[in-house]
Amino acid sequence: MTLPTARAWLRSLAGRIVTIFLALLLAVQLAGFFAIRHSIDANARAQLANQLEVGERLLGRLLDQNAQQLAQAATLLAADYGFREAVLSGDRETIRSALDNHGARIGASVVALLELDYTLHAAGSQGSEALQPVRQGLANAAGTRPSTTGQLVLVGERPFQFVVVPFKAPIEMGWVVMGFAVDDKLGRDLHELSGLHMALLSQPIGAPLRVVQSTLAPSVSDQFVLLPHEGLTEFVAGDETIDGRVSLLARSPTGEIRAVLARSVDEAVAPYRRLQAVLLAITLLGAVVFAVGSIWTARRVTRPLRALVDASRRLGQGDFDTPIEPPARDDELNELAVAFDGMREVTRRRLYLDDLTGLPNRGQFSRRLGLALEAGPVAVLMLDLDRIKQVNDKLGYQMGNRLLIQVAERLAGLQAPALGAAMMVARLSGDEFAVLLPGLGRDAAESMAKAVLHALERPVRLGDSMVDVAAGMGLVCAPEHGREPDALLSRAEVAMYEAKRRRAGWLAYDPRFDHGSAATLTLLGEMRRALQRQELRLFVQPKLHLLDGTLVGAEALVRWQHPERGLVPPLEFIPFAEETGFIHELSLWVIDEAARLLARWGPIGLLPRLSVNLSVHDLMKADLVTQLAARLQHHGASPQALCLEITESAIMNDPQRALQTLQALKALGCKLSIDDFGTGYSSYATLRNLPVDELKIDMSFVRAMEKVPKDAMIVRSIIEVAHNLNLSVVAEGVENEAIWQQLATLGCDEAQGWHIGRPMPVESFEAWARERAAAGLSPAAVPGQHRLPA
Structure with missing residues (x-):
């Protein structure tokens, strides 16, 4: 030696x-x-x-x-x-x-x-x-x-x-x-x-x-x-x-x-x-x-330990498939090896398998894709379900999970005789799935894409409901569209979102699709800088009392004035902000601006109350009440002049925690409103226990109530229940005089919509409110006659 x-x-x-x-x-x-x-x-x-x-x-x-x-x-x-x-x-x-x-x-x-x-x-x-x-x-x-x-x-x-x-x-x-x-x-x-x-x-x-x-x-x-x-x-x-x-x-x-x-x-x-x-x-x-x-004893002890060290190195290199053989001995080292192998298996499942569906996850899919690329041509299908959010909102997250499981079972049951066990179905994220097709050319992959769409045509039974499953799907082929796993998955995702946008079912990747995708990613990257550069703008949409047309409040809405792209529509950045959690930063900015306006408008009686929307992310933040109170105090605004609108789905995501937050906000003095009521799945028993002051009927019922009797009946029912619970009712989406009159007949308290006024900049809203007050309009005046143009 x-x-x-x-x-x-x-x-x-x-x-x-x-x-x-x-x-x-x-x-x-x-x-x-x-x-x-x-x-x-x-x-x-x-x-x-x-x-x-x-x-x-x-x-x-x-x-x-x-x-x-x-x-x-x-x-x-x-x-x-x-x-x-x-x-x-x-x-x-x-x-x-x-x-x-x-x-x-x-x-x-x-x-x-x-x-x-x-x-x-x-x-x-x-x-x-x-x-x-x-x-x-x-x-x-x-x-x-x-x-x-x-x-x-x-x-x-x-x-x-x-x-x-x-x-x-x-x-x-x-x-x-x-x-x-x-x-x-x-x-x-x-x-x-x-x-x-x-x-x-x-x-x-x-x-x-x-x-x-x-x-x-x-x-x-x-x-x-x-x-x-x-x-x-x-x-x-x-x-x-x-x-x-x-x-x-x-x-x-x-x-x-x-x-x-x-x-x-x-x-x-x-x-x-x-x-x-x-x-x-x-x-x-x-x-x-x-x-x-x-x-001899040390070698007998360290030999299985050395085997465990080698196994640890394999795990560190990403090999979770090779089992750890326990030593042929009945002692603590055998127990350690068995426990270590159990940990390896659990880790393998958590790293490479989806907990809900049992399918391989994104990590395992990427690994297998890399191995398949070394062997020859590969095709990848990536699909995103269209209606999972509606199922979660209307039927609950449990039903949404059942939908994902049944979709996973259908995809896993697809047969590709030429591939056999080499074919892999994986769940990449919430409602995104992918299918790995090693050895297939473009024609065979397109046939497989049609087979996947066909498998999803049959409705899925969720309890007493039948839900139609639809999806957008992107197809990429290697080496035609790339030779790296990350590049292929990125391009499959681009093709998938383009297919969803066009409602085309499935699309093969085309380099021309990348322009819009890159623009979206760049837009998301600039959101944080927008706060620092003061590119965000506060818009205000008024609310009137249905009986006399009095200005009773307004809703504060955020807009993004991009220096190059102009005014960015909310639907292009709000959903992404919610997905990334950046929505909380936007909410705090809106609350700060609303408090500043209330402090300025309150003494002159320009606006009694200003409403601000809170997302599910806001309700889950432990410092929400502290942050809100600090901003109101900083600007000298009264909490009673602030109305906080929370959607049903946000409350039902974690009812107990949401209830605690709502009680704290109520104790602060803020008015609480349930936004988009009627689209969620809260019961009236739940509504009775919430410390809210107002229900806001979703515009999907209000816009069609003059033509769809069932929607009118739903609106009537909501108004009656709210009044029985001593809650006021706000109808949004009021777009014509007929709906205004119908709501007034049903006893609705307040209205909001384009018939009254579109969302407008703060300066325009001030001018609108002052003109309305100076005109001394009578209660019978038609609100639409005094709307500002969009």
């Missing part, structure tokens, strides 16, 4: 698992190893100290044993008949001979006979010079009886052991003294019995301490003179640590005798060191086994 590879492996999860676990094991093992080592050293030193203490007692026993041997020999000499006769006869030569014989027999270094006053009577031929310290000691202890046990005496620099026994014949006549020079035999005996080394140290009076004999090498024993005088001690000699015990054996008039018992610490712990070596070998072997096991 190279160094970069090793570094990469150490940074991996497997490497970290092995490294951490192995480090923990080694830390525990080393901690245990050093704890055991410390315990062994402490235990060995404790045992060694105990062994030295026992050795000290053993040394005393050996000295006692030697003393007993001397005492027995001295007692035998004192009791010998011949020795006593020689003493009694005064024959000194015989006495000296007897002393030499007995001393030689037991190996004594000194043998002598002392008087009762410890003066020398006779001595052997050797070691008589050693008697002086003994005699001096006995003389110093005058008045006490000498002990028959051995005593150590320093003679020169050499230690001697003496015993003194009484000489009786039959009364005490003197003392028999016998002594040994303490030699290295004592140390050897001690070493054989205890394993300890011994050294004897002497310190004559006035002389330094020196080693007189030792069982250790001079390089070691020479350091004994530096040790404390008594007790345990430890020192280093060369590369060896030694524990020692210093004992004072004797203190005589000639000096002191000390013994040092010692043993090597390394020698004492050597057996334990071998045990430690075995433990270290077991630790290393365990570390190797653990490392191998950790690597």
Whole structure:
């Protein structure tokens, strides 16, 4: 393994698992190893100290044993008949001979006979010079009886052991003294019995301490003179640590005798060191086994994780089709892989499948289109339903969803024998669908377009209603119309909207269609800049009271004065503003302008009330009430002079939230009106609970009421219900005198329409209102006679 590879492996999860676990094991093992080592050293030193203490007692026993041997020999000499006769006869030569014989027999270094006053009577031929310290000691202890046990005496620099026994014949006549020079035999005996080394140290009076004999090498024993005088001690000699015990054996008039018992610490712990070596070998072997096991475990853990990482990369690259195989194991990794695959499937469905219809969505369609383009010619059909908005408004969104589902089922059921499973039907957005036809030329694609239109000819049953389904469809073929998925979809959409505009059923893409589409897109892009450049204009359409023709209010409407395109009709930008959510910005602009006008017109009594339309997007905005109140306060306008018109469909989109917003607006003081009433699907029970003041009848009923009796009956019914609920009624779309009179007969309160006046600029409306007030028109005056031209 190279160094970069090793570094990469150490940074991996497997490497970290092995490294951490192995480090923990080694830390525990080393901690245990050093704890055991410390315990062994402490235990060995404790045992060694105990062994030295026992050795000290053993040394005393050996000295006692030697003393007993001397005492027995001295007692035998004192009791010998011949020795006593020689003493009694005064024959000194015989006495000296007897002393030499007995001393030689037991190996004594000194043998002598002392008087009762410890003066020398006779001595052997050797070691008589050693008697002086003994005699001096006995003389110093005058008045006490000498002990028959051995005593150590320093003679020169050499230690001697003496015993003194009484000489009786039959009364005490003197003392028999016998002594040994303490030699290295004592140390050897001690070493054989205890394993300890011994050294004897002497310190004559006035002389330094020196080693007189030792069982250790001079390089070691020479350091004994530096040790404390008594007790345990430890020192280093060369590369060896030694524990020692210093004992004072004797203190005589000639000096002191000390013994040092010692043993090597390394020698004492050597057996334990071998045990430690075995433990270290077991630790290393365990570390190797653990490392191998950790690597195997880490690989067993990381292999499925690596598979999940690879799967994540595939998902990141957009491959949601390849399933994730769970590892063949019954543990958390298997559960993780199963959960991960479930997440992949859910994500795939959300990314590539439409929640409502189950068809592929735009993302999946684009992906499959890209793959089909790599294989050869492709045709794409894109269609948009015509009546989904009416179904949502009149029958409800639930019925609209059912319509989309049935359309999806019809499209998915289409057969293209030449394509088989390669054909794909997708839902691109709300009511837009697309059909992918790989491998088809233009003629075959046109035949398929006709088949799609034919499939949509049959009405769809939604509850008790039968709904005719119609659609506009665009056709593009590759490579004729492009080679990129986005370009093909864009051009199919252009052809589709052109087909809807022409009501042609379906159209193949033509480059000439792009001009109008580009103009529309450019128009949408300029809407936000229109606010900043003050290109928007406020138009006003008046409302009159039906009984006396009094000016009771007006409706504020937005228009766009484009610097290049002129006055842009509302139908060209309002629907797109609603689709993009920009309608809320337009609504706030209208509210701001209306508040400014109310603040100017209110004091002069020009206009009692001004109405402003609110969209569904406005009702869903949490800050609507705050924004509206701030603008009224800024301009000093009264909330009571502002009427807010909301469509039925906007209220029923989210009734609970809409009700909360309406209650807040009502609490602010604004008048509330339901616009386009009769085209939605709210019930009268719902209407009863809404905090509204006014119903506005949709112009689709008002315009035809003089010719269509059913529409007149609907208008009558709405007026009666509204009055029963204490609501005023406004009819819009009043375009002639006959409708005006008919509404007045039915008891309608207010009217609005071209018969009264078209939407006009603010300046024109002011002039119109002032002229009307100056003319002092009577209640019977015909409103149409005083309309301004469109």
